Amino acid sequence: MSGLVNALVIVAVAGIVIARQFRASRIDTNRRWWLLPGILAVIAMREPHLLDARHHTTAALVLGAELIVGLAMGAAWAWTTRIWVERDGSVWSKSTKASAAVWAAGIGVRLGLFAVGTLLGIHQDSSALLLALAATLLVRSGVLIWRAQSLNQAPVHAAAYGDHVPRSTWKEHV
Incomplete structure (x- = not known):
């Protein structure tokens, strides 16, 4: 896929995911929660220019940093998400x-990594961003x-005193 198509996929997926969350x-x-990330990773890994051939080691370090930021951002996003039963x-x-702040910080760090890569002369493809x-x-x-599974194991509604006692439906008039 071309860089433009990858960029459009990234923007579309990020927009949909952020809006839904x-x-x-x-x-x-x-459900198969790993399916979308798996598809995105396969698309990213199929790109032949994932790493710059002239700066292989440095490009791998920048890609590794990008992946670490992606992993940290995913964990922080999950822990700042409110869940309830x-x-x-x-x-x-x-x-x-706080989740929005995590996204903003993650985008800022990724822009910083892109700037560092550019200063080092690394050709950066959108496939690295897609992989992250x-x-x-x-x-x-x-x-x-x-x-969710740890919350789901707790009893949702335990029996309480008076649960199955019939209640009158009429109102008192004073």
């Missing part, structure tokens, strides 16, 4: 203002699923 959404622990036992999540986005989504989804 700031609305309350149900966490389904049985509804009465029916379903687990829900919604990103917070895949790492971010993979870690975030994995941590959220783990958190």
Whole structure:
């Protein structure tokens, strides 16, 4: 794929994911949460210019830093996401203002890494960014699923005194 197509995929996926995460959404622990990050990683790894051939070691270091930032960003995003259990036992999540700050910081650090790579003369392709986005989504989804499963194991509604006592439906008039 060309760099322009990769850039459009990155913008589209990031936009959709970010917009969806700031609305309350149900966490389904049985779905294939690793599928989208896996597809993005495969797309990124198919690019022949993932590493600059002239600056192989330096490009690998910058790519490694990009992946570390992506992993850290995914973990921070997952831990700043609010999760809760509804009465029916379903687990829900919604990103917070802290999650938005994590995104802003992650984008800032990535821009800094791009600037460092440019100063070092490394040809940088959008596939590195796509791979880091895949790492971010993979870690975030994995941590959220783990958190949801730990919440789901607790009893949602324990029996309380008076639960099954019939209540009158009429109102008193004074």
